[in-house]
Amino acid sequence: MKIILVVLALICLPSLGFSQYEENDWKERDTWMALDTIFNAIGVEVGDYVADIGCHEGYLSVRLSKQIGENGKVFAVDLRTDRLETLNEIAKDRGLHNITTIVGDYDNPNLPRGLLDTVIIMDTYHEMEDYRSILSHVKKALKPGGQIVIIEKLKSRIIGKSRQEQTNAHSLSSKYVKQELQNAGFILRHENNNLGYWENNPDKVIWMLVAYKKN
Template sequence: MTKQIHTLCLFFLGIFICQAQYSEEDWAERDIWMNTSKLMEYSGIASGNRVADIGCHEGYLTMHLSQQVGENGRVYAVDVRSDRLETLRENAADRNRKNIITILGDYDDPKLPEDELDIVFIFDTYHEMDAHEKMLRLVKKSLKVGGKIILMEKLKDRVRGKSRADQVYAHSLSPGYVRKELQEAGFTIISEIEDHGDWERDSSKQMWLILAEKRS
């Protein structure tokens, strides 16, 4: 399958930032290199759950979550760009998925309902959050007691051991920083996967996962 990537280029503070946006044509390939079935199993997601996908883009993960929670569940798909959410709604309609609610969030607020969610997924998005401390507090508010947050990021070899700022600038992040921030936000770490495979099959970009819980 030919890989099709839409690229968004922004001019910000004198710097061009280019971010790949995965189109629907890439989803089947992504299932393989991201080992998405294992991710679903690891998260503990179940039928009837209410979950959120923060940084949902065009809905790749959202569609998987929608299938997992079933008709009695609910998926809140959050992004800061309305065009992405519009495409996600089209993708959901094509699949007759009626359990998805789209939310146009802010960069410092996902605008999720409080005390409702079983799991919040933040995949390859946390490193983009400048207001990550506030975001974690708001995510914690959205979770039920016993609810979970699962984060997946990639760590690039060239920024291993570098400062958080250096890693973020490279669109990367190490689990050590995130583990500390989750604990400071009041989450309890349940488990970690240090090596979930290679992002886009690039051996210099190692995926990792952290699963944490709201206990009070």
């Protein structure tokens, strides 16, 4: 059985109400979020175990829950208990029994060790000041050969800027992340620099990196 850890948007944001994270706007988000491409790249299958960290109200958790079926499991992690409580209510209303919520920390997603096949960090990595610690914990949580997937948006106005300038703009280039993954001991497997536009805005190009833990 595969186990997939998904690290989704805003593990480190305190309180922002962007519409793409609220349940009543999920259908609109489906029009620009290339989930099929993402799921195909990481290999989401029935029976997988999945963790969605920085889950907000559970946009990705709910969709992964349906992908993995009753024999799979979603670990939904966020810093805020109110978001997790909302997700629990949404899961109950939709009859989804394979989602477990977890309260995470800024420097530690509090994951099970050595069990995970894939980690996805979506629109979150740029917010992680303690990204080195996060990557270390993620690596410990992965099985040998397990993958980490980082998905971000790159705003056109900060292309070529320093890492700090980019993160100040809530954005990040893949070139910085590739180096940081390598420094953490991951090996790059896949790169996609054209996953569409965040919120259908052509000034916010979505990219994805997939890297794996060798041993």
